[in-house]
Each structure stands twice: as C-alpha cells, then as structure tokens.
Amino acid sequence: MNEKSLKILEFYKVKEKLKEYANTGAARDLVDKLEPYDNVYEVKRHLAETQEALGLLVFKGNPPFEGVYDVRKGIAMAQKGFVLVPGQILKIGAILKAARRFQKYISTREDENHFQIIENICSNIIILKDLENKISMSIESEEEISDKASPQLYKIRRDLQNKNASVRSRVNSFVRTYSSYLQDNLYTMRGDRYVLPVKAENKAMVPGLVHDQSASGATLYIEPMGLVNLNNEIKELRLKEKAEVDRILTELSGEIYENIHAVEVDADIIWELDFVFAKAKFGSELNAVVPNVNENGLVDIIEGKHPLIDKKAVVPMDMHIGRDFNCLVITGPNTGGKTVALKTIGLLHIMALSGLMIPAKENSTIGFFTEIFADIGDEQSIEQNLSTFSSHMTNIVNIIQKSDNRSLVLFDELGAGTDPTEGAALAVSILENLKNRGCTIVATTHYSELKIYALKSKGVENASVEFDVETLKPTYRLMIGIPGKSNAFEISKRLGLPQYIIEDARKNITGDALEFEDLIQSLQEKRAKAESYAREAEILKNEADKIRSKYQQKSDKLQNIRDKSIIEAKREAKEILKQAKEDADKILKNMRELEEAGYTSSARHELEENRKKLKNKLEKTEEELYKGRTEKGEKLNSVEEGQKVFIPSLNQKVVVLTKPDAKGELQVQAGIMKITVKLKDLRACKDNSDNGKKRVKREAKLNLRSVSPSLDVRGMDSLGAIYTTDKYLDDAYLGGLKEVTIIHGKGTGVLRNSISDMLKRHSHVESYRLGEYGEGGTGVTVVELK
Numbered sequence: 001m002n003e004k005s006l007k008i009l010e011f012y013k014v015k016e017k018l019k020e021y022a023n024t025g026a027a028r029d030l031v032d033k034l035e036p037y038d039n040v041y042e043v044k045r046h047l048a049e050t051q052e053a054l055g056l057l058v059f060k061g062n063p064p065f066e067g068v069y070d071v072r073k074g075i076a077m078a079q080k081g082f083v084l085v086p087g088q089i090l091k092i093g094a095i096l097k098a099a100r101r102f103q104k105y106i107s108t109r110e111d112e113n114h115f116q117i118i119e120n121i122c123s124n125i126i127i128l129k130d131l132e133n134k135i136s137m138s139i140e141s142e143e144e145i146s147d148k149a150s151p152q153l154y155k156i157r158r159d160l161q162n163k164n165a166s167v168r169s170r171v172n173s174f175v176r177t178y179s180s181y182l183q184d185n186l187y188t189m190r191g192d193r194y195v196l197p198v199k200a201e202n203k204a205m206v207p208g209l210v211h212d213q214s215a216s217g218a219t220l221y222i223e224p225m226g227l228v229n230l231n232n233e234i235k236e237l238r239l240k241e242k243a244e245v246d247r248i249l250t251e252l253s254g255e256i257y258e259n260i261h262a263v264e265v266d267a268d269i270i271w272e273l274d275f276v277f278a279k280a281k282f283g284s285e286l287n288a289v290v291p292n293v294n295e296n297g298l299v300d301i302i303e304g305k306h307p308l309i310d311k312k313a314v315v316p317m318d319m320h321i322g323r324d325f326n327c328l329v330i331t332g333p334n335t336g337g338k339t340v341a342l343k344t345i346g347l348l349h350i351m352a353l354s355g356l357m358i359p360a361k362e363n364s365t366i367g368f369f370t371e372i373f374a375d376i377g378d379e380q381s382i383e384q385n386l387s388t389f390s391s392h393m394t395n396i397v398n399i400i401q402k403s404d405n406r407s408l409v410l411f412d413e414l415g416a417g418t419d420p421t422e423g424a425a426l427a428v429s430i431l432e433n434l435k436n437r438g439c440t441i442v443a444t445t446h447y448s449e450l451k452i453y454a455l456k457s458k459g460v461e462n463a464s465v466e467f468d469v470e471t472l473k474p475t476y477r478l479m480i481g482i483p484g485k486s487n488a489f490e491i492s493k494r495l496g497l498p499q500y501i502i503e504d505a506r507k508n509i510t511g512d513a514l515e516f517e518d519l520i521q522s523l524q525e526k527r528a529k530a531e532s533y534a535r536e537a538e539i540l541k542n543e544a545d546k547i548r549s550k551y552q553q554k555s556d557k558l559q560n561i562r563d564k565s566i567i568e569a570k571r572e573a574k575e576i577l578k579q580a581k582e583d584a585d586k587i588l589k590n591m592r593e594l595e596e597a598g599y600t601s602s603a604r605h606e607l608e609e610n611r612k613k614l615k616n617k618l619e620k621t622e623e624e625l626y627k628g629r630t631e632k633g634e635k636l637n638s639v640e641e642g643q644k645v646f647i648p649s650l651n652q653k654v655v656v657l658t659k660p661d662a663k664g665e666l667q668v669q670a671g672i673m674k675i676t677v678k679l680k681d682l683r684a685c686k687d688n689s690d691n692g693k694k695r696v697k698r699e700a701k702l703n704l705r706s707v708s709p710s711l712d713v714r715g716m717d718s719l720g721a722i723y724t725t726d727k728y729l730d731d732a733y734l735g736g737l738k739e740v741t742i743i744h745g746k747g748t749g750v751l752r753n754s755i756s757d758m759l760k761r762h763s764h765v766e767s768y769r770l771g772e773y774g775e776g777g778t779g780v781t782v783v784e785l786k
Contacts, residue, residue, distance in 0.1 A: 018282045149245075327443075342442060657674060710740060
C-alpha cells in the first residue's frame with residue numbers, strides 16, 4: 001500500500017501507540033514493519049490471532065513474558081562462535097524459559113479449538129530444558145557467575161573466602177602493631193592487595209612494599225612483608241577464579257552455539273507472540289473489535305471511533321457504503337466534522353487490513369482493498385512552486401492512474417482551490433470516472449453541484465455531518481442519505497450579523513437554491529422520524545430473535561434426546577451380544593471339562609467357532625458406534641486461497657496461501673512457517689476445523705463393568721490357561737484397560753511359553769514382555785493392550 005496514504009491517515013501514530021504495549025525491541029521492530037497485508041487470507045488470519053490473544057488475556061491473564069529481552073545481538077554473536085558475557089547468556093536463558101512456559105500457558109486451556117492460530121505458532125517451540133537449567137544454575141545476574149556453576153569454582157571461592165579472612169586477621173594485627181606510624185588505624189586495598197596507610201616520615205618503621213602514595217605525598221600505602229605471601233596466594237586464587245569463570249562462559253556459549261537453531265526459533269516465536277499480544281492489549285485499551293472482512297467492497301462501520309482522538313471526546317460514527325452505492329459525497333459547513341469522518345474511515349480500514357482490531361461495535365464490516373488513496377489536507381508546496389489546487393491535482397492524477405475496482409479513494413474538499421464553477425464540474429467528472437471503474441469513493445465538498453450530482457446519479461449517495469445551530473458546534477454524527485445544509489445564514493445570525501444584511505443576502509440567492517436548502521431541512525426532520533421508527537423496528541427484531549433462539553434451543557434439546565436414545569439402544573444391543581458371548585464361553589468351559597473326561601472335541605470346536613462369530617459381531621457393532629472418527633484424504637485437483645488441506649508426509653494440516661503455478665507448486669502456511677509444496681502431495685481435509693486429533697479408540701469404549709488388572713493362571717493346564725487368558729483379555733479390552741499382568745509362575749516354563757504363543761496372535765495385544773525386578777520377574781507377563 002502506498003506510503004503517502006499511510007502518512008496522511010497517520011497510521012504511524014497508531015503504530016507508536018502500539019509500541020507502548022510491546023515488551024521487547026524486536027517486537028517493536030515488527031510494529032515498525034507493520035502495514036496492510038496484500039492477501040485477504042493474511043488479513044483474516046492476523047485479525048483472528050489478535051482476537052485469540054485478547055481471549056487468552058481475558059481468560060488466562062498476562063502471558064509469561066517476564067524477564068524477556070531483545071537478545072538478537074547475543075544470538076548473532078553466539079551464531080558466530082563468540083564467547084558471550086553473563087548478561088547475554090542470562091537473557092537467552094530467559095527466552096528459553098519464556099518459550100517453555102508459553103507452551104504450558106497455551107496447553108492448559110478448556111476449549112481445544114479456541115486458540116488454534118496461537119497454538120500453531122507455539123507448536124514450533126523447541127524445549128531446551130537442560131540448557132535452560134544450566135544457564136539458570138550458572139548465572140546469577142548480568143555480572144555474577146553462581147558458585148554452583150561448577151564444583152571447581154565453588155572450591156576456589158571457598159578457599160578465597162578463607163584466605164581473605166586470614167589476611168584480614170593478619171592485617172588487623174599489623175594495624176595494632178604499627179598504629180603509631182599510621183595516618184589512620186585501618187587498612188585499605190591497592191590493586192587487590194591489603195596495605196597500610198603509613199606516614200611518609202615513618203616509612204622505615206614499617207618494612208614492606210610501597211604500592212602507592214597520596215596526592216599530597218604525606219601518606220604511603222605499604223604492604224607489610226608479612227602479608228606479601230598471603231596477598232600473592234589471594235592473587236593466585238583470583239586468577240584461578242577468572243580462568244574458571246571464563247571456562248564456564250565458554251562452555252555455556254558453546255552449548256548455545258550447538259543449539260543455535262532452536263534458540264533462534266524460540267526467540268523468533270517469543271518476539272512474534274510479544275507483537276501479537278501487544279496488538280491484543282492495544283485493542284483492549286481501545287475497546288476494539290475484530291471486524292468482518294469481505295472482498296466485495298462492502299463497508300459497514302457501526303459506531304466507529306477515531307483511535308487517536310481522546311476516548312472521552314470522540315463521537316461514534318455510523319457509515320456504510322457498497323450495497324446500493326459505491327460513492328458517498330459528504331457536504332455541509334466547514335466545521336471539521338467532514339475531515340474527521342474521512343480520516344476515520346481510512347484509518348480504520350488500514351488498521352483492520354494490518355491485523356489490528358478497530359474501535360467500533362460488533363458486526364462492523366470493512367472491505368478488503370489492495371490500495372487506499374487519500375487526498376486530504378493542505379498540499380501546498382512552496383519548494384515545488386505548487387499552489388494548493390496544483391498540489392491536490394497532482395495527487396489526484398496519480399490516484400486516477402493507479403486506482404481500480406479494489407481501491408478505496410478518499411477526497412477532502414474535492415475541486416477546491418480554484419473557480420467554484422470549474423472546480424465543481426471537475427469534481428463531478430473525477431467522481432464519475434472513478435465510480436465507473438468500480439472504485440469505492442468517499443469525498444467531502446462545499447459545492448452544491450455535487451449534492452445535485454449525488455441526487456441524480458445511480459450509485460452515488462449524499463451524506464452530511466450533523467451541525468447544531470444552537471451551539472454552533474458540529475455533533476460529528478454522519479447522516480447518510482441527506483445532503484449537508486450550509487447553515488451560513490443561521491450561523492451568521494447566531495454570531496450577531498444584522499438581520500437586514502442577512503435578508504439582503506437571501507434576495508441575492510435564486511429561488512431554486514433556497515428551495516433546495518429548505519428541502520434539505522425537511523429531509524433532516526423526516527430522518528429524525530425515520531430513526532425513531534428504526535429504533536422501534538430494532539426492538540421488535542430483538543424480540544423476534546429471542547423467540548427464534550428459544551425455539552432453536554428446544555429443537556436442539558429434542559435432537560440431543562434423539563441422539564442419546566440411539567446411543568442407548570446401541571449400548572443395549574452391545575450388552576446383549578456381550579451376554580451371548582459370556583454364555584458361549586460358559587458352554588465352552590463345560591465342554592472342555594467333558595473333553596478332559598474323554599468326550600470328543602468336535603462339539604467344543606463347533607462352539608468355539610460360534611463364540612468367535614459372536615466376538616466378531618460384537619467388535620463390528622463397536623466399530624459402527626465409533627466409525628467416522630478417522631479422516632480419509634482424497635487427492636485434490638485444485639485449491640483456493642485460505643483452504644485447509646492435509647500433507648501426509650508432514651502429518652499436518654496447513655492453509656493454502658497461493659494458487660498452484662505452472663509447475664503445480666504452491667505456498668502453504670504450516671504454523672508460523674510458509675513452505676512450498678506440490679499440489680499432488682496435498683489431500684483434502686474432512687472439515688475446516690483443527691480438532692481432528694486422533695483419539696485412542698479405547699477412550700470411547702463403554703466400561704460396562706470393572707476388570708481386575710491382573711489374572712492368575714497358576715495351577716491350570718496349558719489349554720485351560722490359554723482359554724481363561726483369552727477371555728480375560730477380551731474383558732480387559734472392553735473395560736478400557738491399557739496394561740494387564742498375567743501371573744503364570746516360573747516352574748518349568750511350559751505355561752509361560754503357551755501363553756506367550758497365544759499373545760503373539762491375539763488381536764487385542766499391542767505388545768508384551770516378561771516382568772521386571774519388583775513386578776514378579778519371569779513369573780509374570782505384562783501385556784499392553786491396543
């Protein structure tokens with residue numbers, strides 16, 4: 001979008017206010033780069049993310065940005081292999097901590113589908129808990145390394161502390177011994193060494209090394225010979241401490257370098273989230289809403305307010321265009337109200353197209369325009385030797401050259417600055433040309449000729465800013481459908497102009513002009529009545545909506561009862577099948593006992609087949625209860641911008657940003673990343689929601705009765721143990737158990753091997769293993785169910 005309009009409409013002032021809500025310089029840089037998006041999907045997405053951030057602020061409080069700084073310089077240095085200072089490492093650790101806490105902040109929500117866009121942004125966060133903990137344990141402040149950073153550093157500092165205590169004790173002894181030769185009975189430090197302030201004339205009385213003298217020369221700072229070795233030991237320990245600190249910083253910088261990609265990703269995400277939540281906080285401060293966005297040039301702003309005017313003084317404005325007309329001509333006295341209305345329309349559109357909420361009422365609608373042109377204010381240029389009219393016309397020429405049916409054009413005092421007759425004719429011609437191109441136009445003017453043009457022309461509508469003659473102040477209410485009345489005579493009269501002068505002026509105006517002004521006054525009175533009728537109609541509409549909502553609730557309740565009845569019927573059917581299976585199992589058990597007594601096994605085999613049939617029927621019924629939970633993707637021949645599709649290779653849903661090119665490649669949005677894929681690799685999504693997360697089938701199973709988590713088959717023969725285990729696994733699967741234990745004892749291992757062979761082929765078994773120490777060892781088998 002052209003920079004001139006952004007400047008004229010003062011979008012930079014909005015961005016300056018927005019910066020106040022950002023925590024980091026990186027987020028403020030993102031604000032500086034903010035401008036209207038050139039893709040309607042991007043506009044809607046960024047508006048939605050702002051709304052989600054506001055929802056998180058309302059439901060969950062402030063996000064975890066505590067201690068987050070702009071550490072782009074530190075990350076850049078780490079990327080090049082430099083050793084970082086403690087402050088830089090500490091701030092990188094704060095970024096990692098904020099990223100981890102943000103994942104938790106997002107995950108602990110009630111509605112899984114309420115914050116999808118921000119969740120997608122956070123899904124790319126890489127948790128580096130070990131590095132975060134190491135930084136936290138090693139760095140205490142921007143200047144201080146913790147004693148816990150390494151055992152060696154802890155030992156050095158402990159030795160240093162003990163050595164300092166010894167030196168202080170010894171130097172205090174020297175102070176007492178040489179007190180008569182000292183300027184003051186105290187010791188001091190010179191270059192990390194303990195010294196005594198000795199009077200210059202007593203230099204020979206205190207043997208030692210002179211390190212310094214006072215400015216007057218009266219005092220010499222002498223290190224007694226008895227302290228030299230102790231001070232040397234302290235100096236050595238300090239050098240060791242510095243070497244160990246350097247080693248720790250080098251090690252931490254190296255670990256950051258090894259994980260630099262993850263650090264960069266986390267930092268970029270945190271800064272983007274900082275930017276998104278700044279937009280939400282700004283919107284909250286303005287009491288703003290997310291408007292609807294359409295591509296048909298429809299604009300319907302309900303109680304819109306200029307965001308830069310004091311909230312206590314700003315007057316809400318209703319404005320609509322794009323249904324019956326696409327050109328709005330605002331006329332009336334020059335009181336400032338028209339220009340405010342014009343700037344409000346333009347600035348609210350720029351804000352919304354940049355992903356910002358706008359100060360208006362719910363259900364307000366803005367149009368998706370690829371360009372917004374504005375010719376507002378005094379454009380006189382002394383440097384270019386251009387008059388006001390010439391400057392305006394230069395701007396208008398540029399607008400005419402570049403505007404099309406996806407442009408919003410704003411004119412302030414169109415045709416002003418030249419002869420009124422010629423200026424009005426020129427204004428009409430400009431409006432007519434742009435209207436025929438399909439542009440959406442809002443223009444202010446003083447010329448009555450434009451009022452007549454709006455009344456006569458299709459697709460053009462009059463409007464005016466209401467003016468209170470009694471108080472001589474504009475109300476700033478935009479009245480669409482009524483041309484503005486100049487009110488020059490009434491204003492002059494209220495200001496004290498003699499009546500006879502006003503009467504002479506009336507005689508100089510043609511009768512048609514006076515009749516036209518009277519017609520405007522009549523229209524304003526009728527408008528007041530129409531507004532009263534509209535309010536009554538609105539009340540009736542609200543009552544009708546309440547009645548409709550009431551009956552909709554009843555309809556939904558009936559539908560819920562119907563659904564519950566169907567589920568209950570299927571549950572009963574499943575119980576019947578389950579009971580039949582248990583009966584069959586009981587018969588099989590009896591037949592096994594008969595077989596052991598010497599009877600033929602053919603009968604048992606036949607019943608076993610029947611039991612399997614019942615079992616299969618039961619599973620089929622269960623599948624019908626929960627079928628349709630998985631999503632089957634179909635190949636796509638074409639896609640549209642904003643469409644949600646599935647990429648099997650990434651196992652992720654993405655959003656289409658562009659249509660396929662000649663090579664069949666297109667760009668999609670995956671979280672915060674934009675990637676290029678081929679059309680043939682995309683699959684259709686079942687729906688446009690992101691709540692198609694796979695659910696474990698067992699979670700929906702009906703827990704008809706409690707099942708023990710273990711089965712003891714010790715003492716049974718192999719055939720009986722296999723039969724009992726098979727039935728137990730069926731019950732455990734239906735009961736929703738995840739893991740069960742089969743107790744078969746150690747013995748000779750025959751029973752264990754038989755059960756192991758059966759588990760290999762069992763349909764409900766995901767995996768199995770022998771017990772570990774504390775679980776029963778090889779005397780039990782632990783089974784994980786599907």
